[in-house]
Amino acid sequence: xxxxxxxxxxxIKACEKASKVIIRDFGELEKLQVSKKGPKDFVTKTDxxxxxxxxxxxTKSKKNYSFITEETGKITNKNENIFxxxxxxxxxxxxxxxxxxxxxxxxxxxEGEITTGLxxxxxxxxxxxxxxxSGSYFNNNRIRVSNKSNMEECLFASNNEGxxxxxxxxxxxxxxxxxxxxxxxxCGRFDGYFHNKINLWDIAAGKIIIEExxxxxxxxDNFHINRIDIRASNPNIxxxxxxxxxxx
Numbered sequence: 425x426x427x428x429x430x431x432x433x434x435x436i437k438a439c440e441k442a443s444k445v446i447i448r449d450f451g452e453l454e455k456l457q458v459s460k461k462g463p464k465d466f467v468t469k470t471d472x473x474x475x476x477x478x479x480x481x482x483t484k485s486k487k488n489y490s491f492i493t494e495e496t497g498k499i500t501n502k503n504e505n506i507f508x509x510x511x512x513x514x515x516x517x518x519x520x521x522x523x524x525x526x527x528x529x530x531x532x533x534x535e536g537e538i539t540t541g542l543x544x545x546x547x548x549x550x551x552x553x554x555x556x557x558s559g560s561y562f563n564n565n566r567i568r569v570s571n572k573s574n575m576e577e578c579l580f581a582s583n584n585e586g587x588x589x590x591x592x593x594x595x596x597x598x599x600x601x602x603x604x605x606x607x608x609x610x611c612g613r614f615d616g617y618f619h620n621k622i623n624l625w626d627i628a629a630g631k632i633i634i635e636e637x638x639x640x641x642x643x644x645d646n647f648h649i650n651r652i653d654i655r656a657s658n659p660n661i662x663x664x665x666x667x668x669x670x671x672x
Contacts, residue, residue: 606630
């Protein structure tokens with residue numbers, strides 16, 4: 425196994441603990457699909473529970489780090505320039521409908537720069553992570569972005585708006601989970617990803633994973649954390665992709 429930093433080790437352990445709740449609750453969902461109350465409240469509770477576990481576990485050995493999270497927002501601690509950026513369940517709509525395509529996303533941001541990212545798909549037991557200057561990995565194997573340069577052969581991911589406005593210019597998927605879309609670009613399953621007005625916690629981990637896997641990604645620093653326009657792909661098609669997205 426490649427050597428990983430203490431911070432990444434902490435992230436992995438926190439995600440593994442939180443994933444137990446997700447797996448258990450996902451198993452309960454089937455019963456809720458048919459109940460009158462429905463699963464929506466249940467999923468919100470799962471989301472909050474997972475976030476709570478992540479915060480507790482990460483705080484144990486890093487008491488001073490701050491947080492940016494989907495559920496709670498900003499939690500400022502002593503280290504105001506070091507943030508854990510957390511999305512407890514990215515792809516909650518999939519989760520809600522019993523579709524096994526969602527992930528925990530955790531990133532570490534130091535002085536405004538994302539240095540470590542982890543995306544964990546608990547149902548498929550797939551873990552993607554990247555660290556600055558140390559490469560990106562999928563289940564402990566080094567990963568690279570795809571090498572394709574012919575746009576006809578490429579597969580892209582976006583959200584609903586992207587699919588509507590860019591199709592049929594590009595071969596597109598809308599999977600409902602931004603974190604996994606980005607992880608898939610990192611390991612070459614997808615060739616590119618684009619999305620407008622997305623939140624930092626959806627993409628923070630994916631950004632460093634793609635960069636460390638040799639991919640190209642636009643500068644997201646000038647955007648507000650809730651309204652980021654992101655463009656990411658393998659370097660061979662990046663400019664071609666941007667051309668296709670001219671009016672997106």
